[in-house]
Amino acid sequence: MSLPIDDIRRLADLHQKPRHLHFQYGTAGFRTIGENLESVMFKVGILAGLRSKRLDGHTIGVMVTASHNPEPDNGVKLVDPRGEMLEASWESHATALANAADTDAFIEVLKNLVKTLKIDLSKPSRVVYARDTRPSGPALVAALEDGFTALGVEARNAGVTTTPILHYLVRAINTKSTKDTYGDDSVEGYMQKLSTAFKKLVAGKPASPPLIIDCANGVGAEAAATLSKYLGESLPLILLNTETTTPGALNHACGADFVKTQQKIPPSLSSHIKAGQRACSLDGDADRLMYFYLDDRSQFHMLDGDKIAALVAAFIVDLVKSAGLENEVRVGIVQTAYANGGSTKYLSERLPVRCVPTGVKHLHHAAERYDVGVYFEANGHGTVLFSPETQATLAEHQPSTPAQSTALNHLINLTQVINQTVGDALSDMLLVEVVLAHRSYSGVEWDSLYVDLPNRLVKVVVPDRSIFKTEDAERRLVSPSGLQARIDDLTRKYEAGRAFVRPSGTEDVVRVYAEARLRAQADELAYRVAGLVYDETGGDPATRPG
Template sequence: MGRLFGTDGVRGVAGRDLTAELAMDLSVAAAHVLGDAGAFGHKRPVAVVGRDPRASGEFLEAAVVAGLASSGVDVLRLGVLPTPAVAYLTSALGADLGVMLTASHNPAPDNGVKFLARGGVKLADAVEDEIERRLREPWDRPEGAKVGRVRDAFGEADRYISHVLETIPNRLEGLRVVVDCAHGAAHMVAPEAMVRAGAEVEAIGARPDGLNINDSCGSTHLAKLQQVVVSRGADFGVAYDGDADRCLAVTHEGKVVDGDQIMAILALDLHSRGELKRDTVVATVMSNLGFKLAMREAGITVVETAVGDRYVLERMKADGYNLGGEQSGHVIMLDHATTGDGLLTSLHLAAVVAKSGVSLAELASVMTPLPQILINVKGVDKAKAGAPELAKAVAEAEAELGESGRVLIRPSGTEPMIRVMVEAASQEQATQVAERLAGVVRAACV
């Protein structure tokens, strides 16, 4: 059996790959690793459990709660809440572990189990490996008064809303904002928070039925949001994914503002207030060169990591940075959250718009995204990504592009595939160079 844990928990088609039995067994193993009663003296460990609105989340929640309680862990059932809310409440409520049931931006048939350690932080690979190792191991089952107790804690959503509102430096009066909740976990808390912050809000994608999550809406499908923002004459719109750990935005003209542009706006605002730690922002190697050029022009350093918000977070924590993220809209504001938080990001973005008195379009123009072409070359030997002929072709392409472009050759982490990414001053040049390099990959990496 391959490794169960992927880049963000255990995911699969609910009922087929991710069964109730597996969810229960994972929770028992996680209780033994993260909630070992021996580590807490006489205190019984406590877990918080949240989920997005997927229909399968109902039976998976029941399985997870049963696994935890049968292991002697007290459970606070949070109900439908965003992943970052569960992370925050794991810390705020002093829980020993947190569990979120979600498949993020994936379609409704998928689901996932994501564990959080004390403090609401993601698990290290070694901890995930330990949970897998102890899966279905023999164990002494608590009885009588030693079994865990379960209670609902749905009202804790307000604690999370109050927390994110306390972080914004100014109110949002005068703004008209359209909020696309992807029929997902933020469908109640996001519109409520925006209204309480002072904005006039129209919510779309806010009627989950368990099956419509991410269905032609949310941060992966922006067409509906673009249409509503323009037709209503709103100042801008924001869109979350299914578990609301990321957000993207659109301007009053309906133009997309991606994660790089959002990070640029927030970085410049923090920098102007002297609150950007070490005058540095953390981004992945896939962030647009236009972002890096804009930051350099502003005197802000960009530190790069591998693709994945977990790697961004690791670098931020290791070196004391407080802002980082990805082009996809995962933005981490480490002064206020332990993970990417779409609602937090959108509130701070709105606060900059409200304070500046200029449009989101004008704020986003601080960076000019360079045309970016990504070609996935499939069926090749990833181990040959460093072949001399490919390295020579890359060097020639980089010389041709100069400072107005760049090349990134990256083996896929999960498939027999090499990704070729090229940025250039024009779409035509980016396409030509990318296709040329893809041809070299096909010839050199067989």
């Protein structure tokens, strides 16, 4: 069987690549201004179909979203059959297809791909796809669907939903009627699975005061409203920033990225939050979670991905011990260079900790090496993975005391409340609420697990971010040459100083992170390093930091 060239040619002609643009499958797939992405969507439709054929007809996921990025941006990423990110070797195939200049070139790249990857075109191809609430979404999905049509893909439209629900659906579809069944392959199945496990985990605990959720005016608002119905009184939720159809509202002065980068409460929430109240923010596609609270002097405290990792990992370690499994089940942590020095110190004194480059795929793979791998980026993106062997151990272990039995059941229910396919703000929120209920913690006790070093993250707009190359899990620059030495010289002058520079994989910027003993020093270090980056590359004076 050969490629349906005529159908591909006819439809490809409708979705021509803008001449001046270069696309790159990066940290989270393709991501740029939405209106430039139509040709990419069409090609991704075909690529997803080919990936499915290559994997014997297993269902591949396609998510159309730009997550925390501004509303005019959009993006697309592929999800592999177990709900994990696309295998790294296919990222370059995606990039090559996206950059084919015209229909002839595109067909040539496709033919080569089919040949070199030995894709059996007679196999079925199946895809499930969804989008977030961005205004550019419908037109981009239409282009994606043309890609499916061109290759004859069996495509299932999951509609408007969160990225983590799409990942859940992919795994649920591929494990249906197998011994690894992940849940019913529907949004209801997802809600049912999470809420049932949550209710079992908090049974008998005092009712929680209501939790405020800042939904970033994104697709998480719809999912959170549905989840709230399933949770009922087990967790009262107050949903704010739910304006999914108001132009310009998505991620604007709200959401997880705003809280993390601005280190303050979204202004739209101020009048709702009183001293002692805990709240959390989702991002635009509900795969990141950021908690915060006001202390009794109305001072803002952020509980980010690092704090979530510390809270959750310690809880799991205690349950493993209480279940009598400390010799069988090893818990480990995965972080990135953005992890606060305070968290790395706290965690590495207790558990094995690994540092990997930014991007869920890196964290996920590293976490798979532990029996229980807890991974969180400081930006609130993360989850917990229980290895298949660990899940089998939990299922087979014979507890010898009632206390062991209770701890074991809690661990089993945790495997159900946690979305193990990818970071999931709603699932992570339930996980946090479980731990807070079990520990009888408010935000204050949680926050006091360790003290964060003051830190600052800034962006520098540069003419060409590709000249920035890193090593040592992005903690050091190897290019431009000499810049790392200047950063080192500067950093040495600050007590507990640490700084690094890396090119973003989702935005056309270079990111600079700095931390130091005192707030003013962390800010100064960040802006001085950003100044070094700027001076190295030259750029628009309007964008010079500091």
